[in-house]
Amino acid sequence: MSTLHTVNKSPFATQSLLSCINHVKDGDAILLIEDGVYGAAAGTGVSDAVAGKAGSVKFYVLGPDLEARGIPATRLLEGVEVVDYAGFVGLAVEHDRAQAWL
Amino acid sequence: MMEEGVKKFLYVNRKAPYGTIYALEALEVVLIGAAFDQDVSLAFLDDGVFQLTRDQNTDGVGVKNFSPTFRALGDYDVNKLYVERESLEERGLTADDLQEIVYEDEDDDWAEKPSIRIISRAEMADLMHDQDVILSF
Numbered sequence: 001m002s003t004l005h006t007v008n009k010s011p012f013a014t015q016s017l018l019s020c021i022n023h024v025k026d027g028d029a030i031l032l033i034e035d036g037v038y039g040a041a042a043g044t045g046v047s048d049a050v051a052g053k054a055g056s057v058k059f060y061v062l063g064p065d066l067e068a069r070g071i072p073a074t075r076l077l078e079g080v081e082v083v084d085y086a087g088f089v090g091l092a093v094e095h096d097r098a099q100a101w102l
Numbered sequence: 103m104m105e106e107g108v109k110k111f112l113y114v115n116r117k118a119p120y121g122t123i124y125a126l127e128a129l130e131v132v133l134i135g136a137a138f139d140q141d142v143s144l145a146f147l148d149d150g151v152f153q154l155t156r157d158q159n160t161d162g163v164g165v166k167n168f169s170p171t172f173r174a175l176g177d178y179d180v181n182k183l184y185v186e187r188e189s190l191e192e193r194g195l196t197a198d199d200l201q202e203i204v205y206e207d208e209d210d211d212w213a214e215k216p217s218i219r220i221i222s223r224a225e226m227a228d229l230m231h232d233q234d235v236i237l238s239f
Contacts, residue, residue, distance in 0.1 A: 003231060019116070019148050023227045099114065099230060100238040102124070 002027045004095035007036035008102065011046040016101040021049055026056040031083070031091055033062045037069060042077045054079040062088060109234035110141045115150035117239060119169065120160065125153050126168050128239035133171075136178035143233075144175075147186040147226055151193060154185065154218065156201040169201065176205025181217045188223045 005024060011017040017039045020030060030053075032040050039046055040061040050059060059080045066073075066082065073082060083091065092098055113132050117124040135142065146154060153169070160167040175181065183203060190196060203217040221229065230236060 001231065003236075015148060016116075022223060023147075023230060025227055025231050097233060097236055099236040102116065102238055 001096050002029070004028070004091050004098045005030045006098065006100050007032050007039065008034040008100070010035040011039040011044075017046060018049060020101040021053050021057075024053070024057050029058045029060060029091060029095060031060040031062065031088065032080075033065055033088075037061050037065045037071060040066070040077060040080045041071060041075050043075075047077055051077055051079070060087070060091065108139065108141050110143070110232065111135065111235045111237065112143050112145055112230060112233040114145045114147070114230070114236060114238045115153055116148040118149040118152040119158070120163065120165055124239045125150070126166070128237075129168055129171055131237065131239075132175070132180060133178065136175075136180055139179075142180050143182040143184060143229065144180065145184050145186070145226060145229060147189045147223075149189075149193075151185055151189045151195060151200075154183070154200045154203075155195070156199065173201070173203050175203070176217055179205075181205035181215075182219065183217045184219050184221050184226065184229055186223055186226045187220050190220070 005020050005028060007017045007020050007030065009016045017036065024030065039050060060083050061076065061080050063082045063084050113128055115125060115128055119125045132142065132144065154172060158167050158169040185200065197220050200218060204214045205217050206212040207215050
């Protein structure tokens with residue numbers, strides 16, 4: 001039993017990503033979409049929080065949203081996996097429930 | 103033993119009441135959803151805890167004060183309002199700052215019981231993990 005969490009807000013504008021990280025269970029997945037993808041970059045004020053959780057929770061980021069914002073794969077934190085829209089659907093199917101952190 | 107076809111629904115409230123429409127819309131959906139006889143819980147965390155504070159008065163800002171509506175939820179068999187302790191503390195609040203919300207327990211001679219349950223962040227994570235459907239606001 002696991003949950004797919006989505007975060008669609010910039011971690012520099014809201015607490016959504018940090019609150020999500022504080023409520024996930026081991027084995028859950030966090031998918032960063034829309035402005036949430038800024039949380040996937042290395043060398044930011046939230047990188048440590050994301051990297052610190054990446055051992056117990058799998059992080060994904062939506063490729064088209066990265067590209068739209070000009071964030072290259074080379075800037076991503078290690079362990080964050082890029083998925084396309086089909087991958088998004090796959091994650092939704094793999095998990096028992098989805099929770100959006102708006 | 104849960105009746106067949108009944109699912110556990112959790113409505114997650116993370117927004118303060120009047121700055122955006124999320125909180126009011128969540129309450130509207132809860133009231134509509136109550137018609138479907140599901141196992142409903144509400145979660146209040148982050149700024150969502152501000153929705154339940156007492157003495158709200160919107161006369162001066164020209165929007166509806168919907169906080170009294172929470173006290174009607176018991177009549178719709180919505181009587182599990184989980185509030186995260188850490189979110190309260192981070193905002194300088196305690197349970198005493200929240201309005202009293204009660205329901206009548208039909209299994210206990212209609213005794214009045216509190217609907218608000220203060221839980222820890224870890225318990226909130228467990229609660230979320232225990233649901234069939236999560237609706238976020």
